[in-house]
Amino acid sequence: MDDGIETKLIRHEHEEEGDLKQRIWVESKKIWRVALPSVISRVCAFGTIVVTQSFIGHISSIDLAGYALVQTLSVRFVNGILLGMSSATETLCGQAFGAGQTHMMGIYLQRSWIVDFITLTFLLPVFIFGTQIYKLIGEEDSIANSGGYISLWFIPFIYNFVFSLTIQMYLQAQLKNMIIALLSALQFAIHIPLSLLFVYKLNMGVPGAMLALSMSSWFLVIGEFVYIFGGWCPHSWKGFTVAAFKDLVPVVKLSLSSGVMVCLELWYYAVLVLLAGYMSDAEVAISAFSICQNINSWEFMISLGFLGAACVRVANELGRGNAKAVRFSIQVLLGTSTVIGLFFFVLCLAFGKKLAYFFTDDDRVADTVADLSLLLSFSVLLNSIYPVLSGVAVGAGLQSAVAIVNLVCFYLIGIPVGALLGYVTTLEVKGIWLGMIGGVLTQTITLVYMTWRTDWDDQVERASQRLTRFYFKSDYPEPISNNL
Structure with a gap:
């Protein structure tokens, strides 16, 4: 009788161990379903900036230093604020999806566009007065002048953050972020030939490299718009609505933190x-x-x-x-x-x-x-x-x-x-x-x-x-x- 009880206990332990392994496997699949496309998209986005830096480095060492200055200080500063503020979209959309309130996700997305667009517009002086800012922190005049010039070319590029960051989090919350990975890979693929065309074939120098960066980044945003507006998010996107302008203050508070x-x-x-x-x-x-x-x-x-x-x-x-x-x-x-x-x-x-x-x-x-x-x-x-x-x-x-x-x-x-x-x-x-x-x-x-x-x-x-x-x-x- 004792042997029978012991056998049952051992079998129960094995079942629990099997259940734990199965739970870990199921949870891991859920994690990688979100993490893998996110890794691909971020590596490709980072790659376009690195490729642009490489092209500019072959144009001029001064411009390379100026680009590095803008990218390290100004772009990182603005990207950090917008990335953080966009994470409010991630919080609200993720919880809405889990609660089955999928129609609210589109409203949260539109609110994030409003908040991020206004925020970025207020931050534009960081790029407009780049030369003065870099001289103020003690950079050499030649590097500060180059950085100030390049920072102006970054303005059309940084506005893609308003949409690309928030849409990625909106799609990610409903497990549709594989499309982001595919679009990011295409963005990186077209960025290199665009850079070759503008920098070497058309001999446009720094403006050509920066134009290629802006065009490839907006290719990603346009692709995301097509996916959302084209009907591939029928439950979470119900069209533009004035409800997006309501309750902006608590969203701004969460976004700022x-x-x-x-x-x-x-x-x-x-x-x-x-x-x-x-x-x-x-x-x-x-x-x-x-x-x-x-x-x-x-x-x-x-x-x-x-x-x-x-x-x-x-x-x-x-x-x-x-x-x-x-x-x-x-x-x-x-x-x-x-x-x-x-x-x-x-x-x-x-x-x-x-x-x-x-x-x-x-x-x-x-x-x-x-x-x-x-x-x-x-x-x-x-x-x-x-x-x-x-x-x-x-x-x-x-x-x-x-x-x-x-x-x-x-x-x-x-x-x-x-x-x-x-x-x-x-x-x-x-x-x-x-x-x-x-x-x-x-x-x-x-x-x-x-x-x-x-x-x-x-x-x-x-x-x-x-x-x-x-x-x-x-x-x-x-x-x-x-x-x-």
């Missing part, structure tokens, strides 16, 4: 690059630091894919009212992303110096990169953790809390420690990087604690209240959401 959260992260790295530029051997320091940042940024594109997946999964399950599924999804997300981070951690350790020669022929720079490879590896590993936690916060609508965490960890800990170690000790660039890691590590630990302490049943209730507040009754029946 999101913008601050993301912008504080993006500008953290830009400030550290500026600090490297004031080292004793500034040319080697900033080159090595920038190479490491490029490697870090490429890997970070994968992490941003998981950030989007975390946001969608958490928002969807909160909208459904399933707090238990939220907790399980977070565990699988962190596990998957950490394994990928460990892979790149080992890769950076093994090929530290060799990676540098993809970017430079200068042995001094390569040696400095090799010296930074251990710190780069730890940065890459942390990249696999904190973006997932940021995505969880966005999915739950906790952007304000994360913005405060980022402000304290990055600007009150990371930058001061980096500056202290970089200038007061003999560590120089390595000291700056140690400060950066200190800020990110502190942020990661804080976000882990926040996630662990969050009452997800309470967040379910808050998500329900948020959706009820913004709800408008539709004249069309809602579909049953069975995609997840």
Whole structure:
């Protein structure tokens, strides 16, 4: 009799283990369904900027420096604000989709267009007065003049962010983001021949390279418009409506907290690059630091894919009212992303110096990169953790809390420690990087604690209240959401 009971217990344990494996497999498929297209689209978008930089670099070294200045400071600043503000769309659309209120998604999308368009218009002086701003921060006149000229050409490009960022999050929330991946791949494919045509065939120089960048970026936006307006989102897009102009204040509030959260992260790295530029051997320091940042940024594109997946999964399950599924999804997300981070951690350790020669022929720079490879590896590993936690916060609508965490960890800990170690000790660039890691590590630990302490049943209730507040009754029946 005891043997029979023991056999049943063993069988039950195996069944539970099998159920757990099956649950992990099902959850992983849901995660990768969002993450993979997001990674592809972000890598292609980043690639068009890098290709443009390469073309400009063959035109003039001064223009290359000017372009890098605009891209590192101005574009990153504006992109950070708009990306963060667009994450409000991600929160609301994800929760609406999970709750079955799909008709509200189109209204949230239109509201985000209004808010982002107005915001970007207010930020235009950053590009219009680029030369004056760059001279103010101490750049050489020739580089500042080139950067100011190129920044004017960036204006038609940056307006694509108003639509491309928000539409990606709108489609991603309803698991239709594979179209974004396909359009992004096409965008990258046409960008190279366009650049060749304008820069070399038509001999248009810098204007030609920038024109190719703007045209390829708007190709993506036009493709997204065709997909939405052409009837491929029948349940979430009901046409333009005046309802988009209602309740803008709470949307702006959520958007601003999101913008601050993301912008504080993006500008953290830009400030550290500026600090490297004031080292004793500034040319080697900033080159090595920038190479490491490029490697870090490429890997970070994968992490941003998981950030989007975390946001969608958490928002969807909160909208459904399933707090238990939220907790399980977070565990699988962190596990998957950490394994990928460990892979790149080992890769950076093994090929530290060799990676540098993809970017430079200068042995001094390569040696400095090799010296930074251990710190780069730890940065890459942390990249696999904190973006997932940021995505969880966005999915739950906790952007304000994360913005405060980022402000304290990055600007009150990371930058001061980096500056202290970089200038007061003999560590120089390595000291700056140690400060950066200190800020990110502190942020990661804080976000882990926040996630662990969050009452997800309470967040379910808050998500329900948020959706009820913004709800408008539709004249069309809602579909049953069975995609997840």
